[in-house]
Amino acid sequence: MDSVKIGICGLGTVGSGTFNVLQRNADVIGARARTPLQVVHVGARRDNPACDLGPTRVSRDIFDVARDPEVQILVELIGGTTVARELVEEAIRNHKHVVTANKALIAEFGNEIFALAREHGVAVRYEAAVAGGIPIIKALREGLAGNRIEWLAGIINGTGNFILTEMRDKGREFADVLAEAQALGYAEADPTFDVEGIDAAHKLVILASLAFGMPLQFASVYTEGITQLTPQDVDYAEELGYRIKHLGVAKQNGEGVELRVHPTLIPEQRLLANVNGVKNAVLVEGDAVGPTLYYGAGAGAEPTASAVVADLVDLARDISAGQANQVPCLGVAEEQIRDLPVVPMSEVKTPWYLRMVAEDRPGVLGRVATIFSEQGISIEALIQKAPAEGETRVPLIVLTNTASQGRVDAAVAAIESLDTITGEIARIRVEVLDG
């Protein structure tokens, strides 16, 4: 049988991993695809000692791959959103299917790219863009296709989860663990994308669009990183029976959707609370299936390659059957994609963890409780620690029932204005993740 001809652009970690997996597992991959998958052209500015390209044609100009008449599927693994976008669009205009691992590209320019792909009758696949090797895109697009998805919540940034795991296991400070993660190569020299939640926001937007059949809305995601978390918060959460995880959450809420990335307290017995180190996991609640969870490596050369190759096998199966675009890019027929309003954060309701520093004297607690009550917020649990030797102020930790951010903002402002409260109140949302 004729092989399916593949061009790979980018020969960094994921590019070389993909090339290597395609070579090493050529037998099982060919058997599953019912046709050999052949890399006929690699575009890369330089070779990578991690992979032996053998006689494969190599171009220093990646656009040569996009214009190579032999190439049927172009794999974009160069990253970034400028050249990568031009490359992908050039490939589509040349009637090539595209596979990419580029979450920023899909989250920010997916709507335009998918429209162009549709116009040219080709497919764009991006399993590797979210949660590395975990086949979560396929689960949402196909495996759960019978469900109305109610919500999903995921640990979708491995660097952040590594940092939180270390903070908890060893009682370390954020900055200290970050420096180690950088030394280990888990975090970039500029860690902003990971620790400020931007990377997670890219991935969340993709998951939400697949789950709810809506266009990609990267600009609308509320994004809060993990830089403000302290070892005390990790400890107090533990005392209350929770762990702190950095979650991406997407939820149908009346006529709108919540799209938010932030640190979150999760009950400690939940599986998500027990996903540690650089691993990723996504919990999805469907109306028919109930909760399902998907766990695995969220990054790394070969886990990401695993997802790229899965997309290639899907396309190869379709190409050899003479048809390659029956699964829409977002899993929903394009004409049925509908724009859903994003719920303003002030209206988003969750329970809350609040930590403040209060004078240890009669009446303070009562005043704080009254303010919550005035905002209609009920208190689920309260811990007042004993004052340290010679100290007149004590930490006061409050766990509230479900309350909108608007009401919590108002309560926090009122409490912070009390002269018995020092400094700012630390706030972290809670998700019960029932089911």
Next chain:
Amino acid sequence: MDSVKIGICGLGTVGSGTFNVLQRNADVIGARARTPLQVVHVGARRDNPACDLGPTRVSRDIFDVARDPEVQILVELIGGTTVARELVEEAIRNHKHVVTANKALIAEFGNEIFALAREHGVAVRYEAAVAGGIPIIKALREGLAGNRIEWLAGIINGTGNFILTEMRDKGREFADVLAEAQALGYAEADPTFDVEGIDAAHKLVILASLAFGMPLQFASVYTEGITQLTPQDVDYAEELGYRIKHLGVAKQNGEGVELRVHPTLIPEQRLLANVNGVKNAVLVEGDAVGPTLYYGAGAGAEPTASAVVADLVDLARDISAGQANQVPCLGVAEEQIRDLPVVPMSEVKTPWYLRMVAEDRPGVLGRVATIFSEQGISIEALIQKAPAEGETRVPLIVLTNTASQGRVDAAVAAIESLDTITGEIARIRVEVLDG
């Protein structure tokens, strides 16, 4: 656009669940499939008050559905392996695609059914046959297609997991919990299939064939149930840092495969060890992706319906593209399916948990240790409990390093023949589930 026409045979729990999900979620399902999914014919001996069939055509003879020229996909939900097999084969001969939730049918007669389907150019899909609503078949067949699967291990019987969870949480006896599970409807009046591991063996065989590209070999699975487990074993396991789960395990081992279902000690921090109640989960180790885990409801009307509908959406996408058989039934091109020898249990190596009753006197422990040593088995941990008041015998718990069952059999026989050891030695395998 023309709808895809579906016939459903069987209107029990899953049949009515499937009908209801197709009605309730018709809008999202149609948008995802790019075509409406229409149930045009239901075959059932009697109506089910759980679903309102409206104007849908109903036949009391299910074979009418298999012969209905309008039906494009027949959904077999009657269960059993005699009439169900005839029905499925009749549908295939009438050039209908088949979707089934019937694990026994696929595990025992899948090879013949898939061959017939191939001959007639139709697809057979069975996502619902393993782990209910969890899209694990799709993950193995498609999502992990780039990997050489090294092993998989799953909690794939919800009844068994409910019983083990209750035994652990409440220190209850097996028989006592089983009676409650029967009262709650989690266990059948005849619980043999669940508690003796036959149901899990059916599912394991299907997972193994997908993972390793081999024919279904139900007769070759080693199957051990949970009826012999005692609350003491659950407690001692806990003391050693383990939980007891009933696992199906399939592993590439040299030129062969291990296929086995049995109670297993798992380190308590593993996610699988924390899957409780009636939930299912499958852990899969691929050479590129590393470990991935899939968790969710393993049974129930709508979770199972979720999997059935996912298969229907896949087929509808293909049918409306004019092609419906590009993904082979076992995920591997039929001519490349290869029979792999099943490794005899005597050669299967795992660590072991052993519990015996020994006289509490000097020299006994030394004699036992010597026997292990003579068999080349090293001891990882040993607990000797204090004797109860007025008792001269004590429980002795041994955790071994990896050893073949053959050597453990020999050691156990030698130890049981000692006059300082009373009765039989309880034995449970251990899986470390690294990664």
